Amino acid sequence: GNSVTQMEGPVTLSEEAFLTINCTYTATGYPSLFWYVQYPGEGLQLLLKATKADDKGSNKGFEATYRKETTSFHLEKGSVQVSDSAVYFCARRSNDYKLSFGAGTTVTVRA
């Protein structure tokens, strides 16, 4: 089965609203965890990452904390903008350096 479970969307928000996208993973050990963002018709861009338990990744106002006890890596942003409209993917890296992706969450921010 899929080793990354991600909250499914779509999610629609108003500007300046709080965004959270849940992500949980299954793994042995402590895999590196990532959040990627995909804009329409483009590839993936790394948004943030965390490589060990309790690490907090942050970028462009987004944050995610590596929670070992709940095997989670939820993405949050306190005040979204229209430009944050995109598809967000949670991912974990396995020991053979392959990335496993969640299903993706489409976020639409309205002005």
Added chain:
Amino acid sequence: GAVVSQHPSRVICKSGTSVKIECRSLDFQATTMFWYRQFPKQSLMLMATSNEGSKATYEQGVEKDKFLINHASLTLSTLTVTSAHPEDSSFYICSARSIEYSYTFGSGTRLTVV
């Protein structure tokens, strides 16, 4: 920063023909390159992993003879879709891994087989 150039961005081909997609790491050497396929509104499905100078490792269910991967140098990998059919139409994305930059993705190729 790390940049991966993927070309072409869009291609339309006739059924039965072959299409080659290139993936280049422009300013770094990639230890490994990955090829993904993405269906509309779905996640990325890993097709294969390739290391420079060795044969690609394909994921279960991916036809090796249909999706030919060549990784001739540390900066270039190619995916050739042979004898393409309409069901091969999809969005193909490459990713290059390096120690310094982790994973860097290309901008994707939209393949349409008519």
